[in-house]
Amino acid sequence: MKKNLSLREYSLSEIDNLKVHGRTTDKLDPLTLFWTGSFLELNAKGSELWVEVEVDYEDYEPWVSILINEAPVSRQMLPCGRYWIPVFRGMTANVIKNVKIIRDVQAMSDDPSNRLQIHKVNFDGEFLPIENKPYAIEFIGDSITSGEGVFGAIEEKDWISMWFSAVDNYASMTAKALNADYRILSQSGWGVLCSWNNNPNLNMPKNYEKICGVLNGKGNMELGAFEDNDFKAWQPDIIVVNLGSNDASAFYSPGWQDNDTGLSFKQRLNEDGTFNEDDVKAFELAVENFVKKLRCYNNKAQIVWAYGMRGIPLMPAIYRGVDNYRKSSGDTKVSVFQLPDTTEETVGARNHPGIRAHKMAAKELSGYLQQFLNSR
Amino acid sequence: MKKNLSLREYSLSEIDNLKVHGRTTDKLDPLTLFWTGSFLELNAKGSELWVEVEVDYEDYEPWVSILINEAPVSRQMLPCGRYWIPVFRGMTANVIKNVKIIRDVQAMSDDPSNRLQIHKVNFDGEFLPIENKPYAIEFIGDSITSGEGVFGAIEEKDWISMWFSAVDNYASMTAKALNADYRILSQSGWGVLCSWNNNPNLNMPKNYEKICGVLNGKGNMELGAFEDNDFKAWQPDIIVVNLGSNDASAFYSPGWQDNDTGLSFKQRLNEDGTFNEDDVKAFELAVENFVKKLRCYNNKAQIVWAYGMRGIPLMPAIYRGVDNYRKSSGDTKVSVFQLPDTTEETVGARNHPGIRAHKMAAKELSGYLQQFLNSR
Amino acid sequence: MKKNLSLREYSLSEIDNLKVHGRTTDKLDPLTLFWTGSFLELNAKGSELWVEVEVDYEDYEPWVSILINEAPVSRQMLPCGRYWIPVFRGMTANVIKNVKIIRDVQAMSDDPSNRLQIHKVNFDGEFLPIENKPYAIEFIGDSITSGEGVFGAIEEKDWISMWFSAVDNYASMTAKALNADYRILSQSGWGVLCSWNNNPNLNMPKNYEKICGVLNGKGNMELGAFEDNDFKAWQPDIIVVNLGSNDASAFYSPGWQDNDTGLSFKQRLNEDGTFNEDDVKAFELAVENFVKKLRCYNNKAQIVWAYGMRGIPLMPAIYRGVDNYRKSSGDTKVSVFQLPDTTEETVGARNHPGIRAHKMAAKELSGYLQQFLNSR
Amino acid sequence: MKKNLSLREYSLSEIDNLKVHGRTTDKLDPLTLFWTGSFLELNAKGSELWVEVEVDYEDYEPWVSILINEAPVSRQMLPCGRYWIPVFRGMTANVIKNVKIIRDVQAMSDDPSNRLQIHKVNFDGEFLPIENKPYAIEFIGDSITSGEGVFGAIEEKDWISMWFSAVDNYASMTAKALNADYRILSQSGWGVLCSWNNNPNLNMPKNYEKICGVLNGKGNMELGAFEDNDFKAWQPDIIVVNLGSNDASAFYSPGWQDNDTGLSFKQRLNEDGTFNEDDVKAFELAVENFVKKLRCYNNKAQIVWAYGMRGIPLMPAIYRGVDNYRKSSGDTKVSVFQLPDTTEETVGARNHPGIRAHKMAAKELSGYLQQFLNSR
Numbered sequence A, B, C, D: 001m002k003k004n005l006s007l008r009e010y011s012l013s014e015i016d017n018l019k020v021h022g023r024t025t026d027k028l029d030p031l032t033l034f035w036t037g038s039f040l041e042l043n044a045k046g047s048e049l050w051v052e053v054e055v056d057y058e059d060y061e062p063w064v065s066i067l068i069n070e071a072p073v074s075r076q077m078l079p080c081g082r083y084w085i086p087v088f089r090g091m092t093a094n095v096i097k098n099v100k101i102i103r104d105v106q107a108m109s110d111d112p113s114n115r116l117q118i119h120k121v122n123f124d125g126e127f128l129p130i131e132n133k134p135y136a137i138e139f140i141g142d143s144i145t146s147g148e149g150v151f152g153a154i155e156e157k158d159w160i161s162m163w164f165s166a167v168d169n170y171a172s173m174t175a176k177a178l179n180a181d182y183r184i185l186s187q188s189g190w191g192v193l194c195s196w197n198n199n200p201n202l203n204m205p206k207n208y209e210k211i212c213g214v215l216n217g218k219g220n221m222e223l224g225a226f227e228d229n230d231f232k233a234w235q236p237d238i239i240v241v242n243l244g245s246n247d248a249s250a251f252y253s254p255g256w257q258d259n260d261t262g263l264s265f266k267q268r269l270n271e272d273g274t275f276n277e278d279d280v281k282a283f284e285l286a287v288e289n290f291v292k293k294l295r296c297y298n299n300k301a302q303i304v305w306a307y308g309m310r311g312i313p314l315m316p317a318i319y320r321g322v323d324n325y326r327k328s329s330g331d332t333k334v335s336v337f338q339l340p341d342t343t344e345e346t347v348g349a350r351n352h353p354g355i356r357a358h359k360m361a362a363k364e365l366s367g368y369l370q371q372f373l374n375s376r
Helices: A170-177 A218-223 A245-250 A277-297 A315-329 A355-374 B170-177 B217-223 B245-252 B277-297 B315-329 B355-374 C170-177 C218-223 C245-250 C277-297 C315-329 C355-374 D170-177 D218-223 D245-250 D277-297 D315-329 D355-374
Strands: A008-011 A019-021 A039-045 A049-056 A063-068 A071-077 A081-088 A096-103 A115-123 A126-128 A135-141 A180-186 A238-242 A302-307 A334-338 B008-011 B019-021 B039-045 B049-056 B063-068 B071-077 B081-088 B096-103 B115-123 B126-128 B135-141 B180-186 B238-242 B302-307 B334-338 C008-011 C019-021 C039-045 C049-056 C063-068 C071-077 C081-088 C096-103 C115-123 C126-128 C135-141 C180-186 C238-242 C302-307 C334-338 D008-011 D019-021 D039-045 D049-056 D063-068 D071-077 D081-088 D096-103 D115-123 D126-128 D135-141 D180-186 D238-242 D302-307 D334-338
Touching (some): A019 A180, A039 A049, A039 A115, A049 A096, A071 B081, A081 A096, A170 A355, A238 A277, A238 A355, A277 A302, A277 A315, A302 A315, A302 A355, A315 C315, B019 B180, B039 B049, B039 B115, B135 B170, B170 B355, B238 B277, B238 B355, B245 B277, B277 B302, B315 D315, B315 D334, B334 D315, B334 D334, C039 C049, C039 C115, C049 C096, C063 C081, C081 D071, C115 C218, C135 C170, C238 C355, C277 C315, C302 C315, C315 C334, D019 D180, D039 D115, D063 D081, D081 D096, D115 D218, D170 D180, D238 D277, D302 D315
Parallel strands (some): A135 A238, A302 A334, B135 B238, B238 B302, C135 C180, C302 C334, D135 D180, D135 D238, D302 D334
Antiparallel strands (some): A039 A096, A039 A126, A049 A081, A049 A115, A063 A096, A071 B071, B008 B115, B039 B096, B063 B096, C008 C115, C019 C039, C049 C115, C063 C071, C063 C096, C071 D071, D008 D115, D039 D126, D049 D115
8 A cells, every 4th residue: 555645634623624514513623413414524625535533323323425526426334433534535636626524314313322523634735715605504304304215225124324315315405406505404203293103202393402402312412412503603594394294194103102201192093084183283383383483593594394205194284384373473484385295106215205206306396495595 | 332242254255155246266265356346245134244355555446335135325435454344234134135245446457456355244144045147248348337437526537446336337237127147347448459548458358368367466466367267157148348439549649659669559540530441450350359259258148349438430340340250250149239429418527428328328238138138 | 082982971969989078068969169178089990080170260269189099190270160170091990099089279268259169070980989987087277277388489479279288288197197087177367266467257166167157158158158067967086276376476467447347356465575465365265165166066076276387376375275165164075286386497388387397297296186096 | 250351372482481391393383292391481470371282192191290480389181182271370460480381291102192282371471581500411211210100109000191200200300409401301111222021112212313203103293203303402411311121121021023024022031030141232232322322412411321210130231331332432421320229118109119219319310410510
């Protein structure tokens, strides 16, 4: 092996020009990537670059994707430990490469020890400034927004990190089509009121104000996951909420019981197979309240509830919830958009939207969102 | 990190059921993957699997792609050293996973130290038999068949390992469409008579009978690259030769001179911009002779010269070369097929065919090859 | 010209096996085709077939499309007069051809003299029975459902019959995908409350119970257009209502004044560009009332309000209107579906959805409607 | 019916600005459209336009397609007689409409009475000049180039005019993509040496120098079909020859016998199913001679033999024929191009290429031809 004697190690805080995408703390030594689609971006003018990661997990390991000049070139499972990953080498030194090191799997609320950090960069060149994109979008969702099932054969059934994608999902595709920076907050199985199996604690609104409140454990506390998010530092032009699919599933799932309190929760079906009206009402209220909370922290954003990639059973309730918010608040910068359903032709692994379903959704969604960016 | 106590290390020779694809020696401890698209295949019934690789290089590092149940899930640059790569984990133990560990970059004739070997597997289950596919196809080509430019942004110019793909190129796509096992022999820049820059030593026919005769160096000799290939062990139903693009480029490139002998070589252009007739004739003869050689080692194969993904300037000469062979030999199992040209819409990195160009080529080529498999 | 001596003229009432599609009277001598997409269907076992039409108009002439075995083969403008149109000739006599003679342009409410009738058939064979399709769908809409802009160059601006299509629009495509018989009721520029230019008389609900109540004039009265429709004779499984685009345009158009009564009508915009709440409420009520009326005449149908091919500004009001109907009636067989928006890539003539927009809409709509047919 | 009092009849010779496309005589009163894809073009600034046609046939009737501003709007079978066809009406008078009245079916050599003529135009406006396109292409072919099977259901078997298309075939699509004027000379079933059923009289080269020498009969003689074509008046930049498919079929068809002379003809198969070498040689010579003849009449054209939409069994012989011509003539402006094969997905009626096959062929062919237009 040839030694590249020009390589030099930088801690991230030493680097003048870098950009961190996705909600996290302001710590750089190391940088923690909590959410799927969060990433470190560099404009690296040099011939060879490595990053040093630190990884831990018990059950669900992190994965990373690397993009060079917007093109995905690498994707890999990250085993436990602290070690160097090669990013590129042997390239013309005086050409700038845009580099993105992306967490390719969602925050793992079921595995408190899951951790992906970036410590250092080993590089033989110069880091150049990175311009902000003209727009910013925040996506809040569930497994669909986590890109679950984008990777893997159709027949795959295991719930594992390997099938998730932060690169080939509708959220990043939409952001790219609109030339926007973006952040993703998403949890597989979670809803706006409750999870797919009726756990009312697993809802995305509850922890919205925290950096990554969906996580658990002392380790994540120490990493800063439960600190207040600095909303002033990043205000999106658009917030896309893609929640409701798990809230709908809850109606067909057994009730959930809290082992500690003995309290239980269940979204009920009527005998004729329709949704119980009171329970739909509770969902509707959760929609209304979440929009209210989003507006509270995001002053200027157009809020778009985008729903439909796995059917639209709760769409009327979403429309009512949003309507109620609009009426009570007078706030007109909220709307609802139906995403195209996933079909046999577009399905991926684990009966989730495949890459073609995500492409279709991104095409329609970006077409719809364009109007809100034009009018700025 | 949770310890999986059921994991057990196996040297490859200990594994009853495994399959090695691509030309290599019969050594398993370790297994050397010389050619792009060569791979280790396992049917692994278990929950977690790792492979131990040994890697070296000076200039051009190897890359590996991993497929689980035919779906690509991972692709990564391999730094020097001997170490373990995670393949899958946390999966349902009693389900069989088809696993392919694929060398994702061509044999690197310019870097004698380039080496990718697999030593061991760490696994907690049982290896099940792997059936042969009903057909076998051998592909012989240049950078196109090496999938150069499939990865990377359009503007990339560096000649580096990162842009190559053994998974998303027309050869593997064609084999998949036809349900065939396959081997790829390819070298970027090489031709049937000479290389793109008129080096007559860089031709694919010369070393065809060796396991991987395009390589150099003592290291590769020790690995067995220059031993005779065991043609009895693997006889293809079809051989696809996709050569000629670099032979055409030679006409437009400066002459090549051998530093040792002082001898030089140049495919000449006439003043009116057409190809010199004698030089085309030399190419034509090289085509004829290569077909003759291929038949010599491959008794039953339909030999198809497939050409055109970067234009068809030498197609008439290819037809003549093949015609001459047919006439002189009486052998009718040889034909020529034009592949669709790469366009602005389908181009990839380094001005090479992109993934869409490879898909189109695979669609047309597999349609054409089907007749030869039907008639078996 | 060769004379086909086997040809024999049949008045339609003489033909044992024929099928009339689309709302019309039960008169056959002649048959009047009022609505776009209404047609005469024959299973003709013979070699040559002609139909005798009678046509009149002042401003907007009728067009006809002919389908042979589901394939469109002919489309033509019909000048005034009574004359024979050739359908097919020179075909193998003992093979059955499915033939559809389709009115390819909407009922022309602005031209009371517009008339398309079929008098006779000239044929040399035998008419065979035509099976009903397993499902029946009724489409109610505006210019989109009339296929306005499917034909013609993008730059066309004239409002003329030539640009309409009853064959290549989402309604017929959806029916074909679902293997359903279908009827279309549609008027360019009309809405559920008022027309694009605020004329409250031009709404589709008003005349729903009549055979073709959108028309005017003594001639149409004599043809039976204003007689009550026989709902018992044809009950759809699904009713698709695609109205609202013109109701939205009304907000941006000048008010309309009734020359006779002096009364005027205007859907108002607020100063900030949003819709006036009271006026949206009136639209919402119109939606609710139309669904009520549809149910009154169609006992079993799933009613689907499908909207969005030219934006979704009134979608919240549509959801509210449908919600209100569901709540007040307890009827759950009503739902709302968003159609994909028309983009620069999919637009046709007169800034209306082109054939690609219709294909996309049909794909998504038929996917959505399938569930209601499965559950029958 | 409203009378348009501004309409005025023009014989074609009275019209200052019109353009006749396709090989025909220089007679305009009336104009005879012999070949498929031949047409009358007008730039009509007015509100209403009709054309008067005269039509005759015994077995195979003519069809006509009408394009307004490049968009096909009408297609119809033309019964015998002399009568007026409506083209457009009710359009804004002061806008120019580009109008094409296209013969949509090939010259019918089997029906000497087949005739399509245009006598007059009835119009209320002004005819404006029509610019030539920058390039000109001549297409010579068989049923593929006649667009046979573009229209009609897959299962259609009858050989009738209805299934042909001059608008939706690769020739017109290629010309449109390259912005070229074009002419088509084509006959279903004909070859370069002989027809599909071994009739050596049915070859396209024989009558190339005549206006429409494939026709027969006194009527066509009087119309001028057998007069010498005026090659000076129209010289193409490119000639595309798509012949060979029927020559290949001849090997699998029974021999043909001349009833008058008793002489017979047969392209023979060897016992092993390959083509007889002498007979292939005859075909090869026919290719060579046709290219020679084409050059004789077309001084500047790049001649491209394009073949492959129904397989490539005679491609080696085509290459040899063209090679021989190049060698003997020194003429380098001749080349061969393989068109993409028709597949199950792209097939149309009568087992011929469908519209998707024509689109693919046009895409590849126009990409290939572009280089010859660039270099002018």
